[in-house]
Amino acid sequence: MTSREGSASAPVAFSDHDHAACVEDTLAAAEEVCAERGLRLTPVRRKVLELLLQEHRALGAYAILDLLRDAGFGSQPPVAYRALDFLVKNGFVHKIERLNAFVACVHPGETHSPAFMICRKCDAVAEAQSTPLKGALGAAARSTGFQIERTVVEAEGLCPDCAEASGS
Amino acid sequence: MTSREGSASAPVAFSDHDHAACVEDTLAAAEEVCAERGLRLTPVRRKVLELLLQEHRALGAYAILDLLRDAGFGSQPPVAYRALDFLVKNGFVHKIERLNAFVACVHPGETHSPAFMICRKCDAVAEAQSTPLKGALGAAARSTGFQIERTVVEAEGLCPDCAEASGS
DNA sequence: CCCTCTATGTGATTTTATAACATTTCAGAG
DNA sequence: CTCTGAAATGTTATAAAATCACATAGAGGG
Numbered sequence: 426m427t428s429r430e431g432s433a434s435a436p437v438a439f440s441d442h443d444h445a446a447c448v449e450d451t452l453a454a455a456e457e458v459c460a461e462r463g464l465r466l467t468p469v470r471r472k473v474l475e476l477l478l479q480e481h482r483a484l485g486a487y488a489i490l491d492l493l494r495d496a497g498f499g500s501q502p503p504v505a506y507r508a509l510d511f512l513v514k515n516g517f518v519h520k521i522e523r524l525n526a527f528v529a530c531v532h533p534g535e536t537h538s539p540a541f542m543i544c545r546k547c548d549a550v551a552e553a554q555s556t557p558l559k560g561a562l563g564a565a566a567r568s569t570g571f572q573i574e575r576t577v578v579e580a581e582g583l584c585p586d587c588a589e590a591s592g593s
Numbered sequence: 594m595t596s597r598e599g600s601a602s603a604p605v606a607f608s609d610h611d612h613a614a615c616v617e618d619t620l621a622a623a624e625e626v627c628a629e630r631g632l633r634l635t636p637v638r639r640k641v642l643e644l645l646l647q648e649h650r651a652l653g654a655y656a657i658l659d660l661l662r663d664a665g666f667g668s669q670p671p672v673a674y675r676a677l678d679f680l681v682k683n684g685f686v687h688k689i690e691r692l693n694a695f696v697a698c699v700h701p702g703e704t705h706s707p708a709f710m711i712c713r714k715c716d717a718v719a720e721a722q723s724t725p726l727k728g729a730l731g732a733a734a735r736s737t738g739f740q741i742e743r744t745v746v747e748a749e750g751l752c753p754d755c756a757e758a759s760g761s
Numbered sequence: 762c763c764c765t766c767t768a769t770g771t772g773a774t775t776t777t778a779t780a781a782c783a784t785t786t787c788a789g790a791g
Numbered sequence: 792c793t794c795t796g797a798a799a800t801g802t803t804a805t806a807a808a809a810t811c812a813c814a815t816a817g818a819g820g821g
Binding site for chain 4: 633653654655670671674693
Binding site: 522523540542544545551553554555556557559560561562565566569570571572573574575576577578579580581582583584585588 | 608690691708710712713719721722723724725727728729730733734737738739740741742743744745746747748749750751752753756
């Protein structure tokens with residue numbers, strides 16, 4: 426696995442944006458959603474979400490665990506996994522199955538079918554929407570009678586920056 | 594993880610078919626493709642493909658390893674993983690990321706973008722085609738300049754049989 | 762035959778994830 | 792305020808998935 430520590434050179438998503446504001450805003454939005462729904466955004470959970478927002482890419486559970494330890498939280502796997510379970514279940518974080526890693530959702534709260542573009546070179550992850558019921562898969566599901574409950578849609582390739590760097 | 598041993602009650606794919614012939618035919622097709630391309634379908638590799646075709650659903654690497662041991666092959670993880678690497682790389686087998694498991698391809702040889710429907714109840718897996726460049730994900734990739742090399746498309750839900758069994 | 766490249770066998774280790782149980786925290790009932 | 796029960800956290804241990812490293816065996820070309 427390529428290096429996933431250190432936020433110094435963390436690649437931002439494919440388009441530039443005000444990252445500090447993006448972290449603040451999303452965190453505030455999450456607080457609000459939790460308040461509305463009676464969910465408890467406890468310190469560990471909030472910290473995990475904050476870390477994922479800051480990195481702005483997929484982090485493995487054990488990378489998160491290291492960062493949690495640095496922040497003074499418990500350092501055993503269940504600490505990270507339980508916080509991630511909560512965040513995933515409530516739509517604040519998505520799991521990237523291809524990487525066994527986790528990434529903060531860019532529009533938390535709303536239920537949606539995410540799709541991801543994963544750069545194989547710099548590990549950047551961008552979230553897009555998928556429309557699972559349209560297209561070939563939806564047609565196949567309808568024709569066989571399969572009831573789709575959840576979809577995993579992940580594209581692996583080169584992000585714009587890395588494509589350019591490696592001579593297109 | 595639910596039981597994955599024993600082929601007695603293994604669910605076939607969503608539509609009935611002549612399973613024995615399907616195993617034979619696909620195995621023969623794989624032999625042919627390997628001959629054409631100068632690939633070596635060695636005993637272990639052939640056996641792994643055969644096991645996956647017989648089960649007709651996703652098997653974890655360690656489940657495959659158990660079956661290999663029963664068949665008299667080496668029983669250490671690399672034996673299974675190396676055979677699977679070969680089969681995946683050459684398009685005879687697909688990995689189901691959601692399950693960390695492997696399933697035989699239904700039309701080996703041809704390069705294609707598979708999509709899967711995974712029953713959460715009986716573990717049956719059906720393969721369909723995806724059209725990654727059409728639809729929302731393709732549009733997102735084009736507009737950001739992301740170069741898609743490979744896609745993972747997996748739908749989780751209830752297969753027709755299980756949907757009916759659990760009262761629709 | 763010998764050399765080389767590929768494939769296999771095997772032991773050890775790393776990475777990812779969960780089980781089980783004790784302890785703490787906190788909101789609401791009384 | 793205090794008790795209480797449920798939810799959350801801490802911690803030890805273990806399971807499951809995947810890879811590393813190195814030795815051995817086989818197939819093919821010269």
